Amino acid sequence: MKLEKSMIKLNQDVPTRDQAIRMAGQLLVDGGCVEPEYIDSMIARNNDVSTYMGNFIAIPHGTDDGKKYIKKTGISVVQIPMGVDFSNPDDDTEQLVTVVFGIAGLNNEHLNILSQIAIFCSDVSNVAKLADAQSPQEVIDLLKKVGK
Amino acid sequence: MAQEKKKSSIKVGIQKFGTFLSGMIMPNIGAIIAWGLTAAIFMTPNGWFPNAQINNLIKPMLNYLLPLLIGYTGGKMVDDDRGAVIGAVATLGVIVGTDAPMFLGAMIMGPFSAWLLKKLDNAFQDKIKSGFEMIYNNFSLGILGMILAIFAYFIVNPIMVTGSRWASIGVDAIIRVHLLPLANIIIEPAKVLFLNNAIGNGILVPLGIQQAAKVGKSVLFLMESNPGPGLGILLAFMLFGKGSSKSSAPGAAIIEFFGGVHEIYFPYVLMKPSLILAAMAGGVTGTFLFSVLGGGLKAAASPGSILAILLVAAKGSYFGNLVGVLGAAIVSFVVAAIILKRDKGTGDELAEKQKQMKSMKSESKGQEMPSAQNAQSSVKSYADIKKVIFACDAGMGSSAMGASLLRDKFKKAGIKLPVTNTAVRNLKDEDGLLVITQEELTDRARQKAPNAMQVSVGNFLSSPKYDQIVANFKALTQVEDKPEKAAKPAEKPGLIIGIDFSKVKEVNFIRHDEHLGSATMATSLFSDAMKKAGKKTPVKAVKINELDDDPSHLVIVTPAAKKNLKLRYADIQIITVDDLLQDKKLKQIVDKLN
Structure with a gap:
């Protein structure tokens, strides 16, 4: 699978992590990848086990139950330059996130691109490049380099 | 000293050109062997097992396949896949219409047309509307390819033919005056330029047949x-x-x-x-x-x-x-x-001695020192390395062996860095690259990848340097597990000068147009490091016009942003770092702050 330009939203400013997840989820809905119910399942999953990955990224996705709402594999990207805290409200550690990857995966079709994202984002300066990206194409190009 | 440098750069230049030429041939040696064996075994009537049908293969292989491959490879060296394709297209223009195999023509047309295409792309690339890239890509190559093939047919081909005719005339003249051995003085260079068949079959064989x-x-x-x-x-x-x-x-x-x-x-x-x-x-x-x-x-x-x-x-x-x-x-x-x-x-005792001294020095530091001209970039550390590439002359053998050796050592040491190999000419300049080469290729590798960290080894297979590299990376991963202990205050205190840390009341990162996200991240990382070190100075990300012009602000910026900052403020204190997130200086700054 490939990242689509239309699934990438740049320069967003959100007050809460739930809103960031909803935004990533809505992109998946708009892209025809999931039913709207999937978004709730993404929120539920994040409350359950945080999808904060470290290095300023989070990869919200649905629960096992939520899988029935997936129509096709898709990945969305939301860039939040000012950052949003992904830690639990009652937690005083900060888990700042600048790039959110919304994930809807069927039949492991997304694993390839996910491992690319993982490898790429394991270097925090790469995440900075994503967080500074000025166009969806730039995001795609940055991630594309990983495979090579 | 300056002369010395010049001399070596000319040497590097010639060597580079030679490598470039041989780089077009090296990948195709297999094809040359395929042709050579076919000719040796099946050629009619001189082969060992003459076969008239298989014989049909020999000429097209020599006249078409090999020059096209060389043109393709030559183009590829200049401009990747697009260069390769146009190189092959243009090469056909030189081939058609002669009987001589046009190796030399291919070696000219391949890289030349790829270079032209690159220029054309550079001129137009950003003017193409999105969605039209495919059309542009195909038609620009197609149209330019057509023009170049025609150009090659009418202009380059005749020049090549004339060139080999002159060589023929020279050889012919020498034979006529019965100074036969001297003819080899012309023949040998011409051979190396792939005119061997033109001379052999074009001049010597016909004359030989008469004599025989x-x-x-x-x-x-x-x-x-x-x-x-x-x-x-x-x-x-x-x-x-x-x-x-x-x-x-x-x-x-x-x-x-x-x-x-x-x-x-x-x-x-x-x-x-x-x-x-x-x-x-x-x-x-x-x-x-x-x-x-x-x-x-x-x-x-x-x-x-x-x-x-x-x-x-x-x-x-x-x-x-x-x-x-x-x-x-x-x-x-x-x-x-x-x-x-x-x-x-090298024949030069002085240069030899300098080399010795340099390597002695670097050995005592456990790391190869790049030459003086690159001293600034040598501060790069193993922390920045994202991959290791072994580079050798042709990328055929030794570098692959070295790479697999180091890969193995990495695996055993639990270091997860990719180790690959390539030819020096295929090196791409990128950050976070550790290039390992033989000593004599270091200069060329540095030209290709000035930003990469370089280690030179005397011998790819058994160098003590490998264990040093492994040790360095290993030390690094251990450090990364416990970042609190990573701060080494003793390390190069001279890096930050002219900053009065006692006046600093706030540390700032600048949010500007293209660097919103990274400023957020840098601020977060830095304040995290401050907290861990028990320091209390606040850290804030601000817009460039939000600062008071006062030395109580310590602003950490990239070199690019520093200029603009200087335009607006006279008194704030500025430290530039290459990497807002991971620069070594950041740790030292934390140490010095309150």
């Missing part, structure tokens, strides 16, 4: 086909060469001597053009011995293998032929050995 018809044999058949000079050069490489050229030489020598595929040794000469002297000396010797000892062939020996030569040797001329070939090999071996050995010692 009269007296039953001719030396002319031997002048180009003599495998002696090539054999001598390859043997010299076997004993005195370096790196991949050394390790690939034995195979090449067998192919040259028994397969008669001269093309195999041309890249070695192109790599080190002064070796042409060895080929000339060998060729002259060979021809001289053939003439004196009554050597000669009944017919053309094609390909020029020792077996083919003996097969068509005239009765009673075996001795002369063998001595001629061997004599040529010995002379060219000796000359080539001298050239290679002299080159190894």
